Amino acid sequence: MDRMLYTAMSGAKQSMDQQSVVSHNLSNVSTSGFRAQLQAARSVPTQGDALLPTRVSAVTTTPGTDYSQGPISRTGRTLDVAMQGNAWLAVQAEDGTETYTRRGDLQLDSNGVLLNVGRPVMGEAGPIAVPQGSQVSIGADGTISAIGQGEGPEALVEVARIKLVTPEEGELVRGEDGLFRAPPNEEGEPGMLPADEGARLVSGALEGSNVSPVDAMVSMIDVARRYDMQMKVISTADENAQRANNLLALQG
Numbered sequence: 620m621d622r623m624l625y626t627a628m629s630g631a632k633q634s635m636d637q638q639s640v641v642s643h644n645l646s647n648v649s650t651s652g653f654r655a656q657l658q659a660a661r662s663v664p665t666q667g668d669a670l671l672p673t674r675v676s677a678v679t680t681t682p683g684t685d686y687s688q689g690p691i692s693r694t695g696r697t698l699d700v701a702m703q704g705n706a707w708l709a710v711q712a713e714d715g716t717e718t719y720t721r722r723g724d725l726q727l728d729s730n731g732v733l734l735n736v737g738r739p740v741m742g743e744a745g746p747i748a749v750p751q752g753s754q755v756s757i758g759a760d761g762t763i764s765a766i767g768q769g770e771g772p773e774a775l776v777e778v779a780r781i782k783l784v785t786p787e788e789g790e791l792v793r794g795e796d797g798l799f800r801a802p803p804n805e806e807g808e809p810g811m812l813p814a815d816e817g818a819r820l821v822s823g824a825l826e827g828s829n830v831s832p833v834d835a836m837v838s839m840i841d842v843a844r845r846y847d848m849q850m851k852v853i854s855t856a857d858e859n860a861q862r863a864n865n866l867l868a869l870q871g
Contacts, residue, residue, distance in 0.1 A: 627852035634846040645835040652721030653828035655685040684793055689829040697756055698725040701826040706818035709741035709782035716809040717741055718798035723825055742779040749778050757822045783818035
């Protein structure tokens, strides 16, 4: 009974944590460039004052991210870009550090700063800004060209180049803000990946989320049923304990 209670109790807690991961993935099915979180469960001996050979707890972890590519759809919008292969787009986080994303629905603010969901897009020399009111186009290598307001095609000039990086497998780490970061350097400071001159993107297209809504719904139902089963086990253990107490009271 002791083993059953501890296993069910910890399992129910971890099922709730798994449900939050599945719900987060499901809520981002339509988010451009989103990468699904992975979750796993394992059993570990209980530590601390409750240490007993019969007590085993269930623990869930998010061991990584599903980096498989999502579907690419054409939008025709000049500021929409989809990264090809394993290329990532560099953006500036709120703390000023360089982070990386696959989301490509870019915008221009009133000052001409190129943004990715409110975060400045990084170029070779820092955040990118284009002349206000100009027509902007983005090349396959990330080069941004602009035509001034009221000018013809002959006035096309290169303004900047988007920084694209190609990390090694498993090199990036997901942050709490949904952005990915390079490992810290030797001094413990936030790391930066070098620009990849060979990285390419597709202009006028967006990469969708790699979350399968069907798989996410199946996982959500599975976790919910597992939680119900564990709660029933806890209830059964409580009933058995009460019956044992009643028997002991009768014998006494």
